[in-house]
Amino acid sequence: MSEHDAQPTADRDRAHREAGQDQPQPAAGEQPAAQDDGAQVSTDGTPAGGPEAAIPELVIISGMSGAGRSTAAKCLEDLGWFVVDNLPPALIPTMVELGARSQGNVARIAVVVDVRGRRFFDNLRESLADLDSRGVTRRIVFLESSDDALVRRFESVRRPHPLQGDGRIVDGIAAERELLRELRGDADLVIDTSSLNVHELRAKMDAQFAGEEEPELRATVMSFGFKYGLPVDADLVADMRFLPNPHWVPELRPFTGLNEEVAAYVFNQPGAKDFLDRYAELLRLIAAGYRREGKRYVTIAIGCTGGKHRSVAMSEKLAARLAAEGVETVVVHRDMGRE
Numbered sequence: 183m184s185e186h187d188a189q190p191t192a193d194r195d196r197a198h199r200e201a202g203q204d205q206p207q208p209a210a211g212e213q214p215a216a217q218d219d220g221a222q223v224s225t226d227g228t229p230a231g232g233p234e235a236a237i238p239e240l241v242i243i244s245g246m247s248g249a250g251r252s253t254a255a256k257c258l259e260d261l262g263w264f265v266v267d268n269l270p271p272a273l274i275p276t277m278v279e280l281g282a283r284s285q286g287n288v289a290r291i292a293v294v295v296d297v298r299g300r301r302f303f304d305n306l307r308e309s310l311a312d313l314d315s316r317g318v319t320r321r322i323v324f325l326e327s328s329d330d331a332l333v334r335r336f337e338s339v340r341r342p343h344p345l346q347g348d349g350r351i352v353d354g355i356a357a358e359r360e361l362l363r364e365l366r367g368d369a370d371l372v373i374d375t376s377s378l379n380v381h382e383l384r385a386k387m388d389a390q391f392a393g394e395e396e397p398e399l400r401a402t403v404m405s406f407g408f409k410y411g412l413p414v415d416a417d418l419v420a421d422m423r424f425l426p427n428p429h430w431v432p433e434l435r436p437f438t439g440l441n442e443e444v445a446a447y448v449f450n451q452p453g454a455k456d457f458l459d460r461y462a463e464l465l466r467l468i469a470a471g472y473r474r475e476g477k478r479y480v481t482i483a484i485g486c487t488g489g490k491h492r493s494v495a496m497s498e499k500l501a502a503r504l505a506a507e508g509v510e511t512v513v514v515h516r517d518m519g520r521e
Contacts, residue, residue, distance in 0.1 A: 236285075237281075238288055239290045239291070240313070242292075244295050244323070246359070247332070247345075253380055258387065262290065264292070265292045266292070268296065271309045277291060322371070400509070401480050402511075404515075405484050405486075405493035405514070405515045406483055407486065407517040417482065418482045421486075428491040429490070429491060439495030440498065445495040448492050468480075484500065490521060494515050
């Protein structure tokens with residue numbers, strides 16, 4: 183061994199530093215020190231000592247058992263989302279952090295959370311607060327359905343409701359509704375699946391999530407008949423029964439609000455045009471607030487007695503106003519044709 187080879191490692195390190203090298207070089211037979219590749223992520227979702235990480239887009243799917251959560255999740259999976267079913271809510275922030283470390287490989291995450299986790303509500307609220315504190319943008323999709331529809335679905339598969347215990351299916355449904363009440367109120371999108379089949383639910387999910395670019399606000403304008411019940415997924419409800427009913431005009435009765443003569447009759451009535459103008463103005467105010475709050479979906483229900491004439495005509499005009507103002511709008515006539 184030469185004298186140079188025997189030089190202490192500390193002396194060589196000092197020599198390298200004096201030569202302007204930032205890192206000491208390893209001696210013969212020594213392992214190089216581990217280098218920081220910049221992949222570490224801090225608790226706020228940004229890489230330690232590196233550029234800001236790409237926080238994944240997050241959707242939380244929840245709602246009533248039997249309302250179609252699995253179908254909604256499969257739809258997002260088909261659209262390229264990374265889907266995790268029945269993830270404990272406390273692990274949602276960890277999943278988002280792992281997605282941020284993936285260097286863009288996991289850009290969209292969907293998490294299904296429900297009452298199977300038992301301590302569901304408390305843990306989920308804590309996780310949502312954690313995500314908000316980190317500045318993570320997240321959306322909640324809530325699947326809703328009527329009690330009758332849920333009972334039929336559970337009976338058809340002969341499975342108990344996860345919360346019914348020793349009681350009946352309706353007892354479990356009631357307990358679940360109470361547990362999910364606040365979460366439903368916080369949801370960005372509520373989908374009522376009472377009268378939807380699997381294909382129709384998938385079509386709704388596709389309409390909301392298939393586009394590469396999300397619009398600022400999406401609106402569904404739905405006409406309905408009060409005699410068939412209120413739409414459970416409506417954010418706003420307006421009543422057209424203050425206008426005369428074309429049903430009592432024999433030559434108009436067979437037609438619907440899509441007919442020009444029926445629409446002309448409705449809007450020639452006192453107050454109809456004023457209502458349209460003022461309600462559209464009110465919706466502009468509400469839409470601006472929804473955008474500020476990050477709410478991207480709104481369902482506006484317009485009702486009359488049977489959902490055939492007045493509500494249909496008003497829904498068409500209102501939807502045209504919203505579309506003209508840049509709101510992506512879909513019109514649904516829930517009860518037209520039921521008579």
